Amino acid sequence: MQSPVTEIKLVAIGDVDRELIEYLSLTLPGTFGARCVLSATELNPRAAYNETRRQYHSTQLLQQLHDMAGSGCGKLLGVTDVDLFIPIFTFVFGEAQVGGSCALMSAHRLHQTFYGLPDDRALLFERVEKEATHELGHAFGLAHCPDFNCVMRFSNSVEEVDLKASDFCRLCEPKLRQMPDATLAARC
Amino acid sequence: MEPTRARILIVDDEAVVRDSLGDWFRDEGYECDTAESAKVALEKLTHGSWDIFLLDIRMPGIDGLELQRKLKEAQPDATVIIMTAYASVESAVEAMKQGAYDYIIKPFNPDDLEHTIQKAVERKQLVSENQQLRTKIDELNLLHEIVGTSAATRRLLEQVAMVSASDTTVLVRGESGTGKELIARAIHANSGRRYMPIVVVNCGALSEGVLESELFGHEKGAFTGAQYRRKGKFEMADGGTLFLDEIGDIGLKTQVDLLRVLEEKKIFRVGGNVEIPVNFRLIAATNKNLETMISEEKFREDLYYRINVFSITIPPLRERREDIPLLADHFLKKFARGMNRPLMKLSSEAKEVLTNFEWPGNVRELQNAIERAVLVCQSAKIMAEDLPLKMNHANGNAAGRSLAEIERLHIKRTLEETGWNIYRAARLLEIDRVTLYNRIKKYGFKREAIDPRAGSKAS
Numbered sequence: 001m002q003s004p005v006t007e008i009k010l011v012a013i014g015d016v017d018r019e020l021i022e023y024l025s026l027t028l029p030g031t032f033g034a035r036c037v038l039s040a041t042e043l044n045p046r047a048a049y050n051e052t053r054r055q056y057h058s059t060q061l062l063q064q065l066h067d068m069a070g071s072g073c074g075k076l077l078g079v080t081d082v083d084l085f086i087p088i089f090t091f092v093f094g095e096a097q098v099g100g101s102c103a104l105m106s107a108h109r110l111h112q113t114f115y116g117l118p119d120d121r122a123l124l125f126e127r128v129e130k131e132a133t134h135e136l137g138h139a140f141g142l143a144h145c146p147d148f149n150c151v152m153r154f155s156n157s158v159e160e161v162d163l164k165a166s167d168f169c170r171l172c173e174p175k176l177r178q179m180p181d182a183t184l185a186a187r188c
Numbered sequence: 189m190e191p192t193r194a195r196i197l198i199v200d201d202e203a204v205v206r207d208s209l210g211d212w213f214r215d216e217g218y219e220c221d222t223a224e225s226a227k228v229a230l231e232k233l234t235h236g237s238w239d240i241f242l243l244d245i246r247m248p249g250i251d252g253l254e255l256q257r258k259l260k261e262a263q264p265d266a267t268v269i270i271m272t273a274y275a276s277v278e279s280a281v282e283a284m285k286q287g288a289y290d291y292i293i294k295p296f297n298p299d300d301l302e303h304t305i306q307k308a309v310e311r312k313q314l315v316s317e318n319q320q321l322r323t324k325i326d327e328l329n330l331l332h333e334i335v336g337t338s339a340a341t342r343r344l345l346e347q348v349a350m351v352s353a354s355d356t357t358v359l360v361r362g363e364s365g366t367g368k369e370l371i372a373r374a375i376h377a378n379s380g381r382r383y384m385p386i387v388v389v390n391c392g393a394l395s396e397g398v399l400e401s402e403l404f405g406h407e408k409g410a411f412t413g414a415q416y417r418r419k420g421k422f423e424m425a426d427g428g429t430l431f432l433d434e435i436g437d438i439g440l441k442t443q444v445d446l447l448r449v450l451e452e453k454k455i456f457r458v459g460g461n462v463e464i465p466v467n468f469r470l471i472a473a474t475n476k477n478l479e480t481m482i483s484e485e486k487f488r489e490d491l492y493y494r495i496n497v498f499s500i501t502i503p504p505l506r507e508r509r510e511d512i513p514l515l516a517d518h519f520l521k522k523f524a525r526g527m528n529r530p531l532m533k534l535s536s537e538a539k540e541v542l543t544n545f546e547w548p549g550n551v552r553e554l555q556n557a558i559e560r561a562v563l564v565c566q567s568a569k570i571m572a573e574d575l576p577l578k579m580n581h582a583n584g585n586a587a588g589r590s591l592a593e594i595e596r597l598h599i600k601r602t603l604e605e606t607g608w609n610i611y612r613a614a615r616l617l618e619i620d621r622v623t624l625y626n627r628i629k630k631y632g633f634k635r636e637a638i639d640p641r642a643g644s645k646a647s
Binding site: 022026029030086087091092114117121126129143146148149154156157158166167 | 298302625
């Protein structure tokens with residue numbers, strides 16, 4: 001069964017590598033069965049900046065995306081390269097409203113160079129796709145999955161992002177296809 | 189059966205901490221409740237029980253230390269974890285002296301938080317009771333993916349069953365596309381390590397320096413730019429299985445390092461001086477002739493003997509032709525289901541073409557041929573014409589064109605056939621999605637009309 005959601009809109013937040021967004025716009029339609037468009041409007045993350053932590057408050061950015069979203073049966077994915085946090089965690093790779101209209105992901109800690117290793121663009125693209133799929137999976141109503149190989153597995157670190165596949169496991173995949181929009185709650 | 193889950197009570201006067209942590213734990217499969225003060229927590233204790241208590245050390249009224257004392261009086265085996273800010277680490281240490289299990293510092297590093305909770309839960313022997321996870325993984329033993337009735341396939345299944353039960357190192361040999369990773373995953377899924385991850389490393393894809401860091405990890409400050417500690421694949425595979433694909437491609441220096449790890453079962457992260465014990469089962473794979481490489485001094489003999497304890501050789505598809513119709517049927521069902529197509533059949537001519545083909549790319553090539561046929565076939569019966577042209581010996585239309593031109597046309601046609609489904613197109617082309625994206629950029633392809641029907645993804 002196809003998901004009733006027909007459109008995923010990608011929103012650049014701050015200075016983001018355009019090729020990353022373009023890559024997502026090509027790969028996400030196959031995964032979610034929805035067409036993917038680039039938003040003409042960008043989001044400035046400045047208001048969510050926290051001086052003390054020198055990071056950007058993920059939930060505040062998600063709220064700004066939510067304000068942008070309006071009504072309709074589409075999903076909004078914010079893509080940023082700034083470092084995200086929520087108050088209880090040192091960082092998050094992304095955040096989403098479960099069954100809601102918005103999801104957000106950051107490439108900041110997905111670069112090999114962040115860990116002092118040589119740049120690897122292919123690996124970066126692969127990680128970005130995984131995290132974008134993971135957060136959008138939440139927006140489509142999916143919870144975390146215990147399968148090490150499933151993209152809905154929670155990742156505490158980039159090593160764990162590398163461990164999982166870019167796709168849904170055979171239990172999450174059918175759930176995605178049948179998921180009605182659930183109640184809103186933020187998930188990382 | 190509903191699994192037994194750890195029950196956690198979070199006591200903190202800050203709503204944001206209670207809500208976020210509560211959601212996080214519930215999401216991770218724990219049962220969780222919250223209390224905004226010690227008074228409320230003690231009330232809750234009278235009509236419920238918890239395995240783990242997470243207590244904020246600074247709260248108005250009764251503070252975390254005092255609450256810990258009261259909790260321990262009421263429930264001596266309570267596991268208490270103290271939450272604290274950097275400024276009050278000293279009081280956290282005091283709490284530990286009074287019997288707290290551990291403390292965590294706000295804001296939490298997600299990895300540390302999960303680690304702390306898992307340790308606490310493991311102590312209560314609850315993780316091993318996660319029946320739900322086990323049932324799910326038990327279903328995924330992957331043996332049904334190894335299809336065939338030939339003597340060679342039966343022998344393969346026997347070998348997988350035999351070696352899975354032990355913890356022996358396995359060397360999987362076979363031509364490209366024969367399914368070496370599938371055999372490794374099946375061994376893992378049927379072994380005692382199946383509840384832990386299988387970590388796959390393609391040794392051929394990484395340069396020697398990067399491979400070392402990937403395998404061993406590094407400490408913060410190990411080299412310029414290493415701002416964070418990073419775990420290597422050896423550590424990630426702890427408790428599970430490490431699958432080293434294309435082991436014949438690793439350099440001599442890394443071979444020495446690998447041999448040491450296999451013998452000592454301990455590693456040092458790059459730049460680290462703490463010995464880290466690792467416990468993984470090794471499965472290695474290669475399509476190279478390691479014996480020849482040894483005689484050419486490109487592969488160490490001692491490493492060869494260390495990894496070649498139990499060897500499984502997967503025969504090429506052309507040597508087990510009787511499996512081809514069964515395999516074709518298996519893939520046909522799989523892709524028809526994935527693309528929401530009705531039940532499909534192979535015509536007798538198509539079956540003959542498939543059975544007589546040489547299959548240089550082995551099972552992977554057969555899988556791709558069937559996937560493409562399901563995509564292009566208009567009826568419920570796959571005809572010989574629906575199969576890739578080269579099988580029908582009619583590839584003359586490419587004559588006179590350059591390699592780049594053939595590549596360009598082939599990619600373009602595959603994108604059109606799959607309705608620009610990058611996932612499926614990349615698999616048919618046997619390249620990763622990022623490489624396909626780079627080719628799309630290189631040749632300047634544009635999707636003409638966006639068609640959401642392109643989205644149904646094969647399983």
